[in-house]
Amino acid sequence: MKLLLIEDDPALQATLQRTLERRGMRVATCSDGARALERWQAAVPDVVLLDLSLPGLDGLKVLERARAEGLTTPVIVLTARGTIGDRIIGLNTGADDYLPKPFDLDELEARIRALARRHAQAGAAPAAPEFAGLRCDPDSGAVYFRGEAMELPPREATLLRALLQRPGHALAKERLFETVFPGQPEVQLEAIEVVAYRLRKRLAPTGVQLVTLRGLGYLLKAPA
Template sequence: MKLLLIEDNPTLQTTLARTFERRGMQVLTCGDGERALALWQASLPDAVLLDLSLPGRDGLQVLGDARAAGLATPVIILTARGTVGDRIIGLNTGADDYLPKPFDLDELEARVRALVRRSGGSPDSASAGHSAAWCGMQLDKDNGAVYFEGAPLELAPRELALLRAVLAKPGQAIAKERLTELVFPGESHIQPEAIEVVAYRLRKKIAHTGAQLVTLRGLGYLLKAAA
């Protein structure tokens, strides 16, 4: 999922961006109301988180211009303006949801995912049709390569095969037997411990990404964001 975060508070912007990136989303940020619409049009995000008090151009003006330009992206307004009147104005201007500050990050994530589901988007895949992204890593489904922050990860073929398998289902346990079939296709003579060697090497090579390859005894492996 690709989010556009339009928020001028640097601390909150950084906190939200890091939180959502660790939860598998791609986040674009903008702190200026004058540039927000252009970035929105260029990036075509799956959802927009919009502050109202922005320098250069008010958030409601940005939202109104976006709707007038035909941009139907789901929008959640995040603002300290918490009165009923402000909420009505925001919703009438074209917002889909409204969350007053301060807010709970888990609630915000749940609202984002629910909003994207209702709009027909997929909360579990990137907006581009050929790639899936999670925790700063992006899998290009066309060529099978995995990138971290735009740079390709240097992995051996079996390490890459394992990463592709767990990256397809982050946060979900995948059985060791299934991973062995994917990493060593057609090699029936492979010992069960072989996948553990590959997992050990992969774990070291992705340590800098903020993702962890976790061993679950009796279940297999899963990929999760570092705490």
């Protein structure tokens, strides 16, 4: 079982990673909310363990953006925010379970395995988005064109994955900016235009067009 642990407390992160790996799980870690979504998309795990109080980008924002991008991975929120109101907000945002700190490690393991079982039984694994010969692998995040992997820099790959979720539909520049540059207020909105320009050149051999619609955003258009 593959886990993504998003936790900024170094001691707790190390303890959880060591304990869960001893129990037969593979644990990738991330301590920065701004990079969490990128790690999540790059290698989709079976379960995400998410702290809410993160530097760079709050855990609820990470979860909200992940669900908006079509990531259906089960999420267990681990947080010191233990009030009923906080739990309701987390569950309404898209969390599948909620475990307030401090918690028992045996209970955490049981919840992880139960959640993974329910997700597998429901057949909730996301389908691979496809469009005009382009296909995004939901597990690895890699993008293929007619069966061959495309060599894309991380930002261009993130932009293309987002567009593949709704091919033929315009996605707002602001929404795509938040996906490609999460939690980076120092970056100007115009930076997404540079990424789009570079992606457009990468897509040229495929015949798929990245179209700019003034006032609306970007969309993928199939070859004529």
